[in-house]
Amino acid sequence: MKSLSQILMLSLSIFLLSCEMKPTIGFLVANLEQERWQKDIDNFKANVEDLGGIAIVAVADSDEKVQYEQALKMIADGVDVLVVVPVNRTKACEIVKTAHKNSIPVISYDRLIKNCNLDYHISTDNIGIGELQANYLTKIKPSGKYGIIGGATTDNNAYLLKLGQMNVLQPLIDNGSIEIIFDSYTKHWSIHEGYEMTNKYLQESEDIDAIIAGNDDLASGAISALKEHNLEGKVLVAGQDADIEAIKNIVIGNQTITIYKPIESLSYAAADAAIKISKGIAPSNGSVTVNNGKRLVPAILLQAQIVNKQNIEMTVISEGFIKKEEIKKR
Numbered sequence: 494m495k496s497l498s499q500i501l502m503l504s505l506s507i508f509l510l511s512c513e514m515k516p517t518i519g520f521l522v523a524n525l526e527q528e529r530w531q532k533d534i535d536n537f538k539a540n541v542e543d544l545g546g547i548a549i550v551a552v553a554d555s556d557e558k559v560q561y562e563q564a565l566k567m568i569a570d571g572v573d574v575l576v577v578v579p580v581n582r583t584k585a586c587e588i589v590k591t592a593h594k595n596s597i598p599v600i601s602y603d604r605l606i607k608n609c610n611l612d613y614h615i616s617t618d619n620i621g622i623g624e625l626q627a628n629y630l631t632k633i634k635p636s637g638k639y640g641i642i643g644g645a646t647t648d649n650n651a652y653l654l655k656l657g658q659m660n661v662l663q664p665l666i667d668n669g670s671i672e673i674i675f676d677s678y679t680k681h682w683s684i685h686e687g688y689e690m691t692n693k694y695l696q697e698s699e700d701i702d703a704i705i706a707g708n709d710d711l712a713s714g715a716i717s718a719l720k721e722h723n724l725e726g727k728v729l730v731a732g733q734d735a736d737i738e739a740i741k742n743i744v745i746g747n748q749t750i751t752i753y754k755p756i757e758s759l760s761y762a763a764a765d766a767a768i769k770i771s772k773g774i775a776p777s778n779g780s781v782t783v784n785n786g787k788r789l790v791p792a793i794l795l796q797a798q799i800v801n802k803q804n805i806e807m808t809v810i811s812e813g814f815i816k817k818e819e820i821k822k823r
């Protein structure tokens with residue numbers, strides 16, 4: 494017969510062993526500048542925990558060196574898998590290389606890490622998002638003067654969006670229906686850059702029909718510049734992320750559409766893949782791969798949705814992404 498203290502010791506060791514066996518997943522996030530990233534973090538943490546793991550999170554405030562240091566710390570702390578939203582699409586390779594030296598697999602989340610032996614990629618179909626934006630606006634205005642405000646050059650998604658936008662716009666440019674009046678990438682994804690680029694054009698001419706912006710912050714800056722020229726609501730504007738500000742602008746008619754990314758599903762897919770990989774199981778992905786310049790990386794690419802004035806209720810509100818009261822707040 495075992496004594497009570499022996500039984501207690503045994504239960505304690507079993508408990509400690511089960512804690513130790515919980516996979517630890519490190520989530521490295523580039524910054525919290527757009528609302529969506531806090532939602533990504535909250536969902537990711539909850540999903541990892543539901544799947545029996547422990548999630549630790551670090552935010553790099555857009556500094557690639559800080560992100561590398563954060564990765565080193567997580568590697569030293571013994572994470573089983575790293576999930577990374579890279580600050581810089583190529584420099585983040587250093588994270589992958591160091592993690593691999595320590596036998597830690599790396600998944601890139603939302604943004605692809607280029608030119609290295611990345612293990613897995615989870616994102617949305619970003620070329621598809623560019624196509625959705627351009628298709629929507631060109632259906633309303635099949636001809637006219639279009640401005641393009643691209644995303645950050647450090648972010649691979651900026652180039653994919655542009656590919657998608659040009660898939661739609663190029664034939665219309667070639668047949669003379671559409672003229673591109675400005676078109677540039679940005680350094681960040683900031684309101685300020687959206688404002689500057691639009692304002693620069695408006696100083697020269699107010700002849701403009703539509704603006705396709707890489708995200709809602711860039712769109713919001715563009716709308717501020719349009720306002721200064723009394724052009725808000727008269728020019729079509731597309732953004733991305735379904736930020737509250739963008740939804741408010743759509744309600745009052747100053748923005749035409751935004752794109753709603755499936756953050757809950759994205760973070761679930763990443764948590765699920767990370768937990769599986771930590772156990773040596775290959776996540777199922779229907780054989781999708783993306784070429785990151787070095788290898789065909791197994792990937793999961795989810796679909797995004799258009800949000801316009803008519804479907805706000807059916808999309809972001811019904812899915813709990815945004816609360817109705819938030820839209821009404823000034």
Ligand code: GAL
Nearest residue numbers: 527603604648650682708734
């Ligand atoms: C991109 C992402 C967008 C937007 C942007 C700014 O990588 O795809 O959804 O959030 O970063 O953070």
